[in-house]
Amino acid sequence: MKKRRKIIIYVITFIVTFLISALIRIMLLGSAPERLMRVKWDKSVGEIYRNLDYENDNGNQYDLYIPTGLEKSENQYLILFIHGGSFNSGSKDDGETWCKYYATKGFIAASVDYTLQNQGKDASIYLMNEEIENAVKAIKQKTKDLGYHIEGMAPCGVSAGGTLAMNLAYNGNSVIPVKFVFQLAAPTYFEPSEWTLLMKVDKLDSELAFCKMMTGKDLEDYDMEIQNISPACIVNEESVPSLIGYGLIDHCVPLSQKFYLMDAYDNYNVTYEYIEFTKSNHGMYNDLDKLQDFLNKSLEYADLYFVN
Numbered sequence: 141m142k143k144r145r146k147i148i149i150y151v152i153t154f155i156v157t158f159l160i161s162a163l164i165r166i167m168l169l170g171s172a173p174e175r176l177m178r179v180k181w182d183k184s185v186g187e188i189y190r191n192l193d194y195e196n197d198n199g200n201q202y203d204l205y206i207p208t209g210l211e212k213s214e215n216q217y218l219i220l221f222i223h224g225g226s227f228n229s230g231s232k233d234d235g236e237t238w239c240k241y242y243a244t245k246g247f248i249a250a251s252v253d254y255t256l257q258n259q260g261k262d263a264s265i266y267l268m269n270e271e272i273e274n275a276v277k278a279i280k281q282k283t284k285d286l287g288y289h290i291e292g293m294a295p296c297g298v299s300a301g302g303t304l305a306m307n308l309a310y311n312g313n314s315v316i317p318v319k320f321v322f323q324l325a326a327p328t329y330f331e332p333s334e335w336t337l338l339m340k341v342d343k344l345d346s347e348l349a350f351c352k353m354m355t356g357k358d359l360e361d362y363d364m365e366i367q368n369i370s371p372a373c374i375v376n377e378e379s380v381p382s383l384i385g386y387g388l389i390d391h392c393v394p395l396s397q398k399f400y401l402m403d404a405y406d407n408y409n410v411t412y413e414y415i416e417f418t419k420s421n422h423g424m425y426n427d428l429d430k431l432q433d434f435l436n437k438s439l440e441y442a443d444l445y446f447v448n
Contacts, residue, residue, distance in 0.1 A: 176432055177241040184208060186243045194278035196271045198261060200253040203232055204282060205243040215291035217446040218279065218316060220308075221251045222272060224299030224325075226338060226392075227265075228258040238296070245439060247446075248290065250279050254304070257342065257353060264356030265330075265369035269307050276308070277315050292319040292446055296438070299393070299422065302326025302384075306371035310379050319445040322383035322438045325393055325422055328372040328401040330354050332362075334394050372400035381411040383441055385434045387420035387427070413437060 179185075189204040210216055219242040221235035235251025242249045252275045255263040276293070283290050293316045295305035302323025308314055309321035332339070332347035344350050351362035354369060367373035382405065386398045398414070405412045415434050419426040 174237055176428060176435060177237050179240050179244045181240050181244075186240075189282070192278065192282060194252075194271075195274040196255070198255045198259070198271075200255060200271060200275075201232070202250050202252040202275050202279065203236070203239070204279065205239040205249040206283075206286065206288075207243045207246055207248070210246070210248070210288065212287040216283070216288050217247050217319070217442070218283075218290050218293035219247045219249045220272075220276065220279070220293055220295045220305070221249065222254075222295060222297035222301035222304045222308075223251065224297060224301040225256070226341065227263070227268070227300045228256050228342065230256075230301070241435075245442075247442065248283060248288065250275075262356050265303075265307070265354055266356055268304055269311065269313075269369070272304055272308055273311075273313050273315075280316050290316050292317045294318065294320050294322065294438075294442065294445075296322045297326065298324045298424075299326060303328070303371060306382070307369070307374070309382070310371060310374045310376070312378075318380050320381040320383065320441045322434075322441065324385045324424055324434065325387060325390060326371070326384070326397075327393055328397045329370040330366050331370075332366075334396065337392065370400075372397075372404045375401070375404035375408055375410060377408045377410075379405075379408060379410045381441060381445060383413050383415075383434070383437055385415040385417060385424070385430070387417040387422060387424055389420065390422045392422040 186205055186207040191201045192204055193201055221238045223230040223232060223234040232251040232253045239249035239251050252272060254268045254271045255261055257263040280290060295308045295318060297305040303326045305321050305323050306326060309318045332350045335350060339350050342353065344353065351366060352358055355362060355365040357365055359365065384401065402414060415430055417424055417427040417430045424431060
């Protein structure tokens, strides 16, 4: 009994120490995207339209960033940031730094909220996909009302947001044509055996419960439904160019996830580039040079696939 108690105390102490050290590290380093993407912003740089409505049943909204000096007679392009948070946390505010960064590069940008799985509501990936598609419709109309025409867009995101960005890009349901997509550390295939950690976080006691939460459906056989919400399974020969990045010591998203995705790209001859964060976990804090490469490459993709 004493030995067991000592082991439990040791494990708890280790976890607490790990979390505290991680928080201290983040506080000392700051968010990696914050450090590399922070830009000067005032009225001379651009206008922010906050808390704009779009069609959904749960009061979700989006923020819109319009750079100063855009020509209304010319085609414009949108960068849509979709926040992460394991589908149960995060908000559109997480995208402010990203949106300001890309707005200063001359792109209209937006960050969107969607229904989360911790809000006491059914929040399947299907619902999230639909809400984001509706947000794109609202963004198209709002920018039109402001006198701009958006010719194309690139959805982007981190973690769960990256999954939703890829779903938007590969589903073909966006009213604004998707020209490319870029993401960091995103889940790509929701086979439940891969997601025991997420099941523990969400306090789910079976793989069936996990599948029901992710699809919103009560079925015995979820294979097809899981494929329908998994980016690696909806990639096809018409999928847009894709920029992806993953950390080699990610404890949240299994390393196998990137291989499912890249195998699909290779199978359908999809143009893509993979940037490997060799020293980073899910937070991508330890490879600032690779993160800079990723940001630079996203702008190269914009030069290649956004045609003025």
